[in-house]
Amino acid sequence: MRVLSYSDLKDEKLIDLSLEGDRKAFGEIVERYKSMVARTVKGMLGDVVYAEDIGQEAFIRLFNSLPEFRGESKLSTYLNRIAINLTLNEIKRRKRSGSVVSDIGYGELNPSLDVADENDHDRRDAHEILNTALQTIEPKFRIVVVMRLLEGYSTKETSDILGVPVGTVLSRLSRAQEQLKKILIKLR
């Protein structure tokens, strides 16, 4: 008989185990969704040092709110909402305090991108171009692009997660598209 490992367990079971104090079970939740949170947080903030802190905070908030999680939405959706709210709050906070929101410096801030082979070079190039372009548009436009492009959500799913009508998502995508097109031409 094969022994089940944590990676075989469904989210619901991992939540139950986490609530019973099983840290490895929560570790599996983190492992499962850290890429998703990284895309949301780093897509919104860029490759800044504090993006990792925001990601960590999102998981801590998730852990603390697990007793209230009723499973009405998917765990990934619930977690993404937390990450989005934290990220938007961080952008507002930094804007208020006048500190820089984006401080792109991939080589030193994201060692995983500092590689030499050709595929990774292309990937880094695309990553840098997209991040540079994203940081120049307003957060309300940026978030819909991140949801659609990096998270792969449909416009309907994006509207559900952000709590805005589909029409608003589409109009924001359209505005974002116009702005990004202009920026990408400048970046040539």
Added chain:
Amino acid sequence: MIRGDISELIMRLTSAGEWEEKDEKVLSTLRASYKFSPGFTERVVDAIAAVQHDFYNDFALRLSSLLTKVVVTGVAATIILAISVFLSGGEISLDSLLGFTNATDESIICLLTGN
């Protein structure tokens, strides 16, 4: 995968349906470039353990402080009661402290019924 691919993706942002297969290929490479540094999971689990530890330590400290206050207040109240009983009656006993002095069946019925 460079600027041209990204521009194409941006052009198709507003299409409501699924991404085309060639887009998905570009997107999966792009998505994979967004990640946290190694050891992220361990750091999150450690941070949660630290928060929980702090919570339990804080709770134990608060409970201990509360119990100390209750004990000190109780001892002070007992001493004040003993002094007042001694001053009013000239003597002190367990019954007088507990308020059982001259307690008879009749007086208790009178106290309870008012007759």
